Amino acid sequence: MTRGQLREVSLYLLHEIAPEVQLQDLSPGENLCDALGLDSFDFLNFIVAVHETLRIDVPANEYSELATLGDCINYLTRAYEGGT
Numbered sequence: 001m002t003r004g005q006l007r008e009v010s011l012y013l014l015h016e017i018a019p020e021v022q023l024q025d026l027s028p029g030e031n032l033c034d035a036l037g038l039d040s041f042d043f044l045n046f047i048v049a050v051h052e053t054l055r056i057d058v059p060a061n062e063y064s065e066l067a068t069l070g071d072c073i074n075y076l077t078r079a080y081e082g083g084t
Helices: 003-017 032-036 040-054 060-066 069-080
Strands: none
Touching (some): 003 040, 040 060, 060 069
């Protein structure tokens, strides 16, 4: 998957969790929880959705590596390339 495709999948999954927010205004460096008003349960749902959709395991000690959209894309790209 390309970085662009991973970005689109991430945005889709975030929209499923927070349909009321305007994702087009989200910058790559903004903290997802702060920018989208996600609580820890919402963020965990996002991690689960990433796993179910992309079949990428994200260990609990690496959740912080998906804190921003940019971080998320970087993490998922590394996972697709064979290692996180």
